[in-house]
Amino acid sequence: MSPIVYAIPVFLLSVLIEALIVSRVRKGAYDLADALGSLNFGVMSQLAGAxxxxxxxxxxxxxxxxxxxxxxxxxxxxxxxxxxxxxxxxxxxxxxxxxxxxxxxxxxxxxxxxxxxxxxxxxxxxxxxxxxxxxxxxxxxxxxxxxxxxxxxxxxxxxxxxxxxxxxxxxxxxxxxxxxxxxxxxxxxxxxxxxxxxxxxxxxxxxxxxxGTFVDERAEERILYGVRTPLRAYNPIWGNLHVYADLWRSSVQAHGIKSKLAVWLGPPGGGGKAPAPWDRNAFTRFGAKSSKGVRFYVVAQYAIGNLALVAFLIQAGVMSGVEALAWGALIAVGLLTQGVLLEGAAWARPAETARLVLVGVALAVAPRVMGSALAVPWRVTLILVAGLSLTVLWRLQSTPTTTPETVGLAR
Ligand SMILES: [Zn+2]
Ligand SMILES: [Zn+2]
Structure with missing residues (x-):
């Protein structure tokens, strides 16, 4: 079993405490959607790591x-x-x-x-x-x-x-x-x-x-975090694949095996070209377009998903390859739909609906749930949780109540 299982409660508790402190000290310095996005990447990485x-x-x-x-x-x-x-x-x-x-x-x-x-x-x-x-x-x-x-x-x-x-x-x-x-x-x-x-x-x-790669933090220059070619998404699957996709496109366009290889093995950003000068005043932080209700819905689904992940990691040894793949994929689909819900994508709600129905069907018909013959009362409870989630999802306000937090941070 992955020893990370034991660390998960410590991680979540400390993230929560830090979030509470940071939001009190400096407004806008902590973003729920961003943190949830990060946690989703973490769960995805544990699933893939298994x-x-x-x-x-x-x-x-x-x-x-x-x-x-x-x-x-x-x-x-x-x-x-x-x-x-x-x-x-x-x-x-x-x-x-x-x-x-x-x-x-x-x-x-x-x-x-x-x-x-x-x-x-x-x-x-x-x-x-x-x-x-x-x-x-x-x-x-x-x-x-x-x-x-x-x-x-x-x-x-x-x-x-x-x-x-x-x-x-x-x-x-x-x-x-x-x-x-x-x-x-x-x-x-x-x-x-x-x-x-x-x-x-x-x-x-x-x-x-x-x-020769050390540099000291400079008190006089505020650090703007992130990368210069930003992801601007909460979708953890695309977040894991977007640079591979860029490289693939560039290597298809490149002529000759040498230049194709250089795309993959050279420095990031297509080496050779002088990088564009950076303008810190042009930087805006990516923010969620989802409503408050959607964010809290995602928090709740994240909590459920985390319990599922812990169960998955504990049971990884006793599941067959097919079972691990199927249940792992079901958890991963949840990370995807949560990501696009946070982004406020139009297809997010139908996708999340389909996922909840899929989870309900899997719980009803699968001979074993993550490698264990789960008792009927447990199965019924979990199906009810999926049903309740579906009801809440469709009662959520569809239009965003918060404006995108594209805060100019240059100072
Ligand atoms: Zn780091
Ligand atoms: Zn790094």
Missing amino acids: GTKLLSFGIYVAVYHFARMATWPETSLAVGIVALVFYDFCYYWAHRMGHEVAVLWAAHVVHHSSEYFNLSTALRQTSTGALFGWIFYMPMAILGVSPTLFLIVGLIDLLYQYWVHTELIGRLGWLDRVLVTPSNHRVHHGQNDYCLDRNYGGILILWDRLF
Whole structure:
């Protein structure tokens, strides 16, 4: 079972507490739709990870077994610390290449697609990272870090990075120069000129100082978060695929194999061309066009979806491949319809209706629910929840009651 299951309640509670504090301190600094969008990306990435991690971790295990040059003992704390530093070093390069190579950026862009910066942004994770991410950790397998130790240090490195996604913690003195901290990670998420391609570290910012990619946060220049070619959507499926789609289009248009390859393996944004000068005054933040009622409906569906995700992750081991695919897809469709509801798309309500009917039918006729022979009273309760959701959905105001929050932020 994914250890992330245990972290989910901690994540959600801390996101909630931070949201309450931030909204009191600075109005407009927290956006419910954006945070929900981030959380949806997180759920999507866990769903995808349940399948793809098996592939990338499988490669690690195979390389460790057949090609390792040494064997590290697992029981010593010192060895564990060295392995963590080793992982962090590989992470630095995986992350840096994620920004410098177009096809890797296509996966990593998800994490940068929010124009806000808070704990929910940390959960905005890619669903396609397992495609190529494993390559950067092969030195660990070859040098003999056991798969178990690799998993443990990988989890520590990932969980460490959660707390650095906040504007609530200011400068931390010398720590900002040794560890990845909120201050230097804010820079990493900025689209200001001075922030681009800086501060890639996972736990240690020392790598950036060593390899020349470190820059200190500037108090006099407000950071505008996000990327210069913005997603402007809450749809987590499109959010995971849009850069791949751009690359595909560009590579079809490119002439000759060399230029086609350069599209995928060159720097993001079609390399060679001088980037357009950036005008911070032209930046407007993307905002939801959905009504308040729709947002709260999505919050409720998110809560239900999260329980479904936890059940999915717990049951992943006992479900057959077909069951996992079917139930995983059903949860994913919910993320999609919630995303388009937030965007205020015209087709969102019919799509959500179809999803709720599908969920009801699945609960009524599936021989097993996520690998378990769920008792009839449970099934009936869940079908009633879907029915109630449908009733609420059709009573929601269809016209937006809030204006898009395209706030000019330049100061
Ligand atoms: Zn990044
Ligand atoms: Zn980040």
